[in-house]
Amino acid sequence: MNRLTQSLVLVLLGGAVLRITTVSDEYLNYVKPGFRYLLIAAAATVLVVGAAGLFKKEDGHRGPWVAWLLTLPVFAIFLIAPPPLGSYAARSEEAPARPVGALTAYTPLTRPVNTMTIGEFLGRAWGDPARSLAGKQVKLTGFVVPSKKEGRWYVARMQIACCAADAVPLKVAVLGFPSPAENQWIEVTGTWVPPEADGPEPGTVAPEIDAVHVAEIPRPVEPYE
Amino acid sequence: MPPADAESKGRVSGSWVFVALLCLLLLGQFFYAPYLTSPALQTWATVFVAICVQALPFLVFGVVLSAAITTFVPASFWTRALPRRAALAVPVAGAAGAVLPGCECASVPVASGLISRGVTPAAALAFLLSSPAINPVVVVATVVAFPGQPMMAVARFTASLVVAVLVGWVWLRFGKGEWLRARRRHDHAGFAEAVRHDLLHAGGFLVVGGMAAATMNVVVPREWLNALAGNFWLSVLALALLAVVLSICSEADAFVAASLTAFSPTARLVFLVVGPMVDLKLIALQTGTFGRRFAVRFVPLTFSLAVLVGVGAGTVLL
Numbered sequence: 001m002n003r004l005t006q007s008l009v010l011v012l013l014g015g016a017v018l019r020i021t022t023v024s025d026e027y028l029n030y031v032k033p034g035f036r037y038l039l040i041a042a043a044a045t046v047l048v049v050g051a052a053g054l055f056k057k058e059d060g061h062r063g064p065w066v067a068w069l070l071t072l073p074v075f076a077i078f079l080i081a082p083p084p085l086g087s088y089a090a091r092s093e094e095a096p097a098r099p100v101g102a103l104t105a106y107t108p109l110t111r112p113v114n115t116m117t118i119g120e121f122l123g124r125a126w127g128d129p130a131r132s133l134a135g136k137q138v139k140l141t142g143f144v145v146p147s148k149k150e151g152r153w154y155v156a157r158m159q160i161a162c163c164a165a166d167a168v169p170l171k172v173a174v175l176g177f178p179s180p181a182e183n184q185w186i187e188v189t190g191t192w193v194p195p196e197a198d199g200p201e202p203g204t205v206a207p208e209i210d211a212v213h214v215a216e217i218p219r220p221v222e223p224y225e
Numbered sequence: 226m227p228p229a230d231a232e233s234k235g236r237v238s239g240s241w242v243f244v245a246l247l248c249l250l251l252l253g254q255f256f257y258a259p260y261l262t263s264p265a266l267q268t269w270a271t272v273f274v275a276i277c278v279q280a281l282p283f284l285v286f287g288v289v290l291s292a293a294i295t296t297f298v299p300a301s302f303w304t305r306a307l308p309r310r311a312a313l314a315v316p317v318a319g320a321a322g323a324v325l326p327g328c329e330c331a332s333v334p335v336a337s338g339l340i341s342r343g344v345t346p347a348a349a350l351a352f353l354l355s356s357p358a359i360n361p362v363v364v365v366a367t368v369v370a371f372p373g374q375p376m377m378a379v380a381r382f383t384a385s386l387v388v389a390v391l392v393g394w395v396w397l398r399f400g401k402g403e404w405l406r407a408r409r410r411h412d413h414a415g416f417a418e419a420v421r422h423d424l425l426h427a428g429g430f431l432v433v434g435g436m437a438a439a440t441m442n443v444v445v446p447r448e449w450l451n452a453l454a455g456n457f458w459l460s461v462l463a464l465a466l467l468a469v470v471l472s473i474c475s476e477a478d479a480f481v482a483a484s485l486t487a488f489s490p491t492a493r494l495v496f497l498v499v500g501p502m503v504d505l506k507l508i509a510l511q512t513g514t515f516g517r518r519f520a521v522r523f524v525p526l527t528f529s530l531a532v533l534v535g536v537g538a539g540t541v542l543l
Contacts, residue, residue, distance in 0.1 A: 030275035038282040066429030073277040077255045081260045082271035088264035162477030164275035168484045
C-alpha cells in the first residue's frame, strides 16, 4: 500500500466516524452517549493524520497490507448501516440477565402512571422486599421479541455498559395483548403480575406485565438503556 | 530501473484499488444495501462496528502516546526511572500500569514504544498486562458493577497485578530476544510518521480481532455456557474462554460479569482477570505488533497463569 492510498484510507475512516458522530446520531447504535466527544477527537486526529499525508510526496515507504482492513468498518457503516441490536440478539430465553446498577433503595411509586426503564422494572420485580410494584401502573419502552412459547411475547431493551458487544437483553413478558410485529418499538402500560408463591425463583424467568395499553412508537434516538 | 518501475506501478495499482472500493461503496448504497438485511448479518455488523468504534479513541490515544514516548522521551529517562535490575523493574512496571487509564487497545502500542526505547521487554510486558486491568477507571467500574461486593474489585486488582508480574518474571527467565519481532525504527521519521504507521498497522489488526469477536458473539449462544455453570472447573474454563472470545473492553467487562448470575464469584473473577490480558482482538494486535513467534508463547502463558491466579485469588478473597 503506497503513501497516497494509506492517506486516503485514514481520511475515509476518520470521515466515516465523524459522520456518525456529528451529522447523525448513528454512533448511539454502537456505544454509550458519553463516547461522543472521545470519538470526535479520535476521528479528527485520524482525519488530520491522513490529510497531512496527502500533501507529502511519495517516499517509497510501503504501508502494511493489513491497513486495507480499515476500510471494512467503513463499508459496514455505509452499506449495512447496522441498526441497533434488536430481537435477534435478545432471542435467548434462558436465564434472563440481571440488570446492573440496579436500585439499592426502592422509592415508592406515587404517580398514576410511572414511566420506568425495563432495568428498574426488573430490579423492583426481582429484588424489592417491599413489593413496591404491586398494583401500580407503569409504562415501559422497548421493542417486541417473540417467544418460542405459543402466544407469549416480550417487550425488551438491550442494556450496554460501553458498546454493543457487551449488551445484555432485559425482557418483560406482556400479557393481555396480541403481539405487534417483531422488532416494533412500543410503549406498554400495565401492572406487574406478581409470581405465584410456589413459582420459580425470582430472577430465573422474565417477570410479567398485565397490559392495558400497547402503543407503537418510532425507535428512540438512544436505543439502549 | 526495475525498483522505480515497480514503485510507480505499485502507486497506480494501489490507488486504483482504492478508487474501485470507493465506487463499490457509492454504488452499493443503492444496489446492495437493500439486500444486506438478514438479522444475523445485521447483528454481526452492529457488534463488529461497535467493537471498532469503541476501540478507536483508545487506539488513537495509545498510538499517540507511544509515538510521544519514542520521539520525545530520551532513552536515558527509562534507565533512570526503572530499577536497573530487571527482576525489580518487572514489578515496578507492573504497578505503573495503574496510571494509564485506557483499555487494552492502548497498552499494546505503548508497550511496543517502551521496548523500542530500551525498556527490558519483560518489564514492558508486565506493564502491557497490568495497565488495562488495574487502572482507576477499571477499578471504579468493577466497584459499580458489583454493588455491596467490594472484594471483587480488590481480588481483581490483586490477581491481575500478580499475573502481570509473574508473566514478566517468566519471560525474563525463559524468554528469548529473537521471539520478539524487532520494531522497525522510525526515529528518523518523527512523531507524525510514527503515529501514521502505528495507526494503519495496529488499526488493521484491531479490525481482524473485531471480526473474530463479532463472529463468536453471534455464533456462540450463551445457553451453552449455563449448562456448564454447575461444575467448578468447567465453569471457570467456560468463563475464561468467554472472556477471550467476547473481547469486551476492560472498562465494560465487569458489567457483563455481573450479569452472569448463574456462575460462582470465582468463575466471574477469572473472567475479569483473563479478559483484559487475553482476548481475540488483543491476540490480533499482539501478533501484528510483536510477531507470531511471540504470540504463540505469550498468549498461552498469560492465559494459564491468569486462570490459575484467578482461581487462587477467588478462593482466598471471595
